[in-house]
Amino acid sequence: GDAAAPAAAAAPAINPRDFAPEVDLHAALKDSDFKSKINEAKWSEKVAALNIAILALGSVPKLKEADYDGFLDKVFPLVSHSHFQVSAHAMRLLALMAEGMGAGFRPYATKTARLYLAQLNNKKVLAAAKESFHKLYCNSAGLEGFGAVADDLKGCMEGKKRLSAVHGREAVLGIVADCLTEASPSVPKREAEDTVEELARIAISQIGDRDPKIRAAATAMLVAVATPSPRLSQGPKLQRLVQAIQGDFPRVHKVVTEAMSGAPAVAAPAAAPTAAPSESKRPASSAS
Structure with a gap:
């Protein structure tokens, strides 16, 4: 046509x-x-x-x-x-x-x-x-692909190797989001389904952080992971991971599900900083 x-x-x-x-x-x-x-x-x-x-x-x-x-x-x-x-x-x-x-x-x-x-x-x-x-x-x-360094990305955000500086942890989340949303990479990657799910878990673990910059960056990363893309293998488990945050983080959930449904991608970054800070005053580890 x-x-x-x-x-x-x-x-x-x-x-x-x-x-x-x-x-x-x-x-x-x-x-x-x-x-x-x-x-x-x-x-x-x-x-x-x-x-x-x-x-x-x-x-x-x-x-x-x-x-x-x-x-x-x-x-x-x-x-x-x-x-x-x-x-x-x-x-x-x-x-x-x-x-x-x-x-x-x-x-x-x-x-x-x-x-x-x-x-x-x-x-x-x-x-x-x-x-x-x-x-x-x-x-x-x-x-x-990110599968080669998924454990390292996770380690930057939590555990003994956690980056001490907020700007460092914010940068980790931003790097993933920027790479996944690069419009014209010279060498496009194809991220496997399990890698996509692990990246989503990393982002989700940070959306309840005390620092608003981390919350905003984590939301933006989750949007990047969840937005339909031929470079990402996005399966039903990713959908379940996103659905699971609805109770504790309804605004983030709304932003991400809109991205998953094919809503204009430009709306997601603008929504993330305003949505995430009011979601939680506690670190993600204390969320039930």
Whole structure:
């Protein structure tokens, strides 16, 4: 029919990486000061080294297939460096490596995601960590989906590894929501049904938090998980999880069920901050 015509006529998305030249990173760094600077104790020298590699990769990285173990072994520890500039540059470089290596980055993807999550407590590198995680998820075949890090996401919100800073926990919820709602990811993911359900549980566990920012972010994440999408396997168990919050969190339930029914997605983020704060004055763990 006429309604189907625009979709059928839509041109396939063009990935700039398909037309980018391959980068031989080892050759590019061989004649540079990367090796000497990366081993310097001074933070500014390390940043200079990381910048050399970042510039060599370019904005649309496409790496020649090679062994990058030794190179990555030098970069990984710098994510946790005490100076925020070193940490931020290391995170950005890893995101570019993930993009450039594609599926070849899979052995390193979970470790990289965990390093990003661990930095979310630090406000000075918060933006870099969020941006880098988003690129790892949306632009690289390295991280196959949130299933690989679901336990880590949960750990950031509760238990011994819970992020101490509100902005850190808020960022975790925001990262998931942003990745799931990215309109045009370079490498779309397909999240399995059990992963979708686990993400919903994580969000639901936070909608009764004391902090309004956490409640709002948790609501937005739950909306992202529940909104119909070809990238999410949404089964009946997800519907039951959402239905179960109706008694304690009726306003959040209303926002989420509207999203599930295909209501305009733009309504959900606006509703979440106003709905969630009045729902509960207690942490989720005390909700019955």
